[in-house]
Amino acid sequence: MTSFAAPGAQTARQLLSKVPAITVWFWIIKILCTTVGESFADYINLALGVGLLATAGIFTVVTAAVLALQMSRRQYHPGFYWLTVVLMSITGTLYTDILTDQAGVPLWVSSALFAVVLAIVFAIWFSRERTLSIHSIVSVPREAFYWLTVLVTFALGTALGDWTLELTGWGPGVSILLPLALIAVTAALWRFGANPVLTFWVAYILTRPLGANTGDWLGLTPAEGGLGLGTFTTSIIFLALILATVVYLSISRADVDRAAAADPRADSRSVSMKRRRRAHLILGAAALATIALLVTTASLPHESSLAAEGSAPSCSASSTPLTPSEAQAAVTANYPASNVIELQGIVTDTLSLVTQGDQAGAASRATDLETTWDDNQATLNAADCRAWTFLDQQIDPVLKSVRAGTPDPATETRALKQLSTTLGTS
Numbered sequence: 001m002t003s004f005a006a007p008g009a010q011t012a013r014q015l016l017s018k019v020p021a022i023t024v025w026f027w028i029i030k031i032l033c034t035t036v037g038e039s040f041a042d043y044i045n046l047a048l049g050v051g052l053l054a055t056a057g058i059f060t061v062v063t064a065a066v067l068a069l070q071m072s073r074r075q076y077h078p079g080f081y082w083l084t085v086v087l088m089s090i091t092g093t094l095y096t097d098i099l100t101d102q103a104g105v106p107l108w109v110s111s112a113l114f115a116v117v118l119a120i121v122f123a124i125w126f127s128r129e130r131t132l133s134i135h136s137i138v139s140v141p142r143e144a145f146y147w148l149t150v151l152v153t154f155a156l157g158t159a160l161g162d163w164t165l166e167l168t169g170w171g172p173g174v175s176i177l178l179p180l181a182l183i184a185v186t187a188a189l190w191r192f193g194a195n196p197v198l199t200f201w202v203a204y205i206l207t208r209p210l211g212a213n214t215g216d217w218l219g220l221t222p223a224e225g226g227l228g229l230g231t232f233t234t235s236i237i238f239l240a241l242i243l244a245t246v247v248y249l250s251i252s253r254a255d256v257d258r259a260a261a262a263d264p265r266a267d268s269r270s271v272s273m274k275r276r277r278r279a280h281l282i283l284g285a286a287a288l289a290t291i292a293l294l295v296t297t298a299s300l301p302h303e304s305s306l307a308a309e310g311s312a313p314s315c316s317a318s319s320t321p322l323t324p325s326e327a328q329a330a331v332t333a334n335y336p337a338s339n340v341i342e343l344q345g346i347v348t349d350t351l352s353l354v355t356q357g358d359q360a361g362a363a364s365r366a367t368d369l370e371t372t373w374d375d376n377q378a379t380l381n382a383a384d385c386r387a388w389t390f391l392d393q394q395i396d397p398v399l400k401s402v403r404a405g406t407p408d409p410a411t412e413t414r415a416l417k418q419l420s421t422t423l424g425t426s
Contacts, residue, residue: 018070018071018073018075018076018081018137018138018143018146019076019081019134019135019137019146020076020078020081020249020255020256021255021256022134022135022200023254023255025245025249025254025255026255027203027207028245029082029085029242029245029246029249030085030204030207030211031207031210031211031214032211032238032241032242032245033082033085033086033089033211033242034089034154034157034207034208034210034211034212034215035211035212035214035215035218035234035238036086036089036090036211036215036235036238036239036242037086037088037089037090037092037093037154037208037211037212037215038089038093038158038211038212038215038216039215039218039219039231039234039235039238040090040231040235040239041055041059041090041093041094041097043231043232043235044058052094052097052098052101052102052396053098053102054400055094056091056094056095056097056098059087059090059091059094060091062087063084063087063088063090063091066080066083066084066087067084067087067147070083070084070147071140071143071144071147076256077250078246078249078250078255079246079250082242082245082246084147085150086239086242088147088150088151088154089154089208089211091151091154092151092152092153092154092155092157092158092208093154093155093158093212095155096110096114096155096158096159096162097158099113099159100159100162101393102393104321104389107159107162107163107166108163110159110163111156111159111160111163113159114152114155114156114159115156117152117156118149118152118153118156121145121148121149121152122149124145125142125145125149128141128145129141129142129145131197132197132201133196133197134146134197134200149201150204153201153204153205153208154208156205156208157205157206157207157208157209157212158208158209158212160205160208160209161175161179161208161209161212161213164178164209164294165213167294167297167298168294168297168298169297170297171225172213172216172217172220172225172226173217173225173226175209175213175216175217176210176213176214176217178209178290178293179206179207179209179210179213180210182206182286182290183203183206183207183210185282185283185286186199186202186203186206186283187199187203189279189282189283190203192275192278192279192282193271193272193275193276193278193279194276194279194280194283195276195280198280198283199283202283215231215234215238218234218237219231219233219234321386321389321390322386322387322389322390324418324421324422327386327387327390327391327422328421328422328423328424330384330386330387330390331384331387331391331422331423331424332424334383334384334387335380335383335384335387336379336383339376339379339380340423340424342372343369343372343373343423344420344423344424344425346365346368346369346372347369347398347416347419347420347423347425348420348425349365350362350365350366350369350398350402350416351413351416351417351420353365354402354409354412354413354416355409355413357409359402359407362402362407362412363402363403366398366399366402366403369395369398369399370395370399373391373392373395390422391419391422391423394415394418394419394422395419397415397418398412398415398416398419401415
């Protein structure tokens with residue numbers, strides 16, 4: 001009978017590895033990291049008004065620097081490793097948001113794109129190293145493949161999670177249940193005898209929507225289905241939990257399995273080919289059941305829960321962007337006059353202050369614009385989500401230009417006039 005090494009035998013070379021043992025601590029801190037990735041990225045991009053592209057650029061540079069430090073280490077160190085994971089989580093989230101919010105790429109396309117990229121990375125990694133196991137990260141090439149895979153899984157998990165919300169319209173609390181249930185099924189099948197490498201990466205991807213939905217549930221207001229902690233408070237709480245866990249692991253070394261490292265046969269057992277195939281069939285059935293659930297839910301009337309978030313939503317996978325004239329007509333026809341007049345007044349004031357050279361006053365009114373836009377987001381998005389997306393993409397350049405370290409009046413004026421035209425200011 002053909003047999004395979006069970007999950008317990010995978011930790012044989014743990015002391016030489018650049019990654020931690022896959023214990024309950026690994027999954028706890030991984031979910032904490034994914035929650036921070038969602039909430040902290042939203043806070044920097046939206047609350048501070050830095051802008052999506054600038055935020056992504058900043059975190060790409062910081063992530064590259066920290067990754068270089070991590071890869072320079074000779075062995076696993078909790079502080080360097082988990083700091084890299086946190087930054088990868090934020091950066092991967094931002095890359096998906098750029099495709100969705102800046103480029104207008106539908107979430108199903110982003111999901112397919114990142115899935116293909118992940119498959120290519122896995123194929124090249126396996127063709128060169130003949131293994132995809134996390135327990136084999138003992139050389140620079142393998143570690144490079146590992147971190148590239150981690151980054152892509154964060155981007156893929158973000159796209160899949162957001163696409164699920166778009167299809168179902170589930171609120172942040174309910175949306176936690178699906179990835180949580182799938183992770184539980186994956187863990188049970190791993191114990192039953194499913195391939196440990198396959199189940200590890202499936203669970204790794206699923207922790208991203210679980211953490212992101214948890215972050216949304218904690219950070220969104222009660223009116224939006226959340227607990228109202230805010231993105232900043234949520235980020236601080238989870239960063240503190242991550243720090244406490246990393247300090248504990250650094251002192252206790254609880255995430256290093258010395259027994260298995262000393263004896264490769266420790267806690268090993270055989271898994272028959274028949275048992276493994278059965279586990280994989282069940283895993284496939286769970287995937288098909290999930291697809292059926294999403295298709296059925298998507299066919300029911302609902303509003304995308306992404307409308308409650310700060311990023312620009314997609315009305316549906318087939319929605320096409322409005323032209324400037326169409327957007328102007330949609331604003332006039334579909335938006336409450338009181339909301340439009342309020343926005344027109346703020347934009348007119350800001351443009352006047354820029355013309356007068358009062359940059360401080362213009363920046364103050366830009367903050368009023370941002371606050372008013374966010375406060376009325378639910379109403380305006382529900383009235384016409386395509387017009388909301390168009391205006392949101394015009395407001396971002398206004399905020400960025402007015403808040404620039406060295407403001408350019410020409411750039412500010414151009415952005416404000418474009419927004420003013422869409423709002424129908426005479």
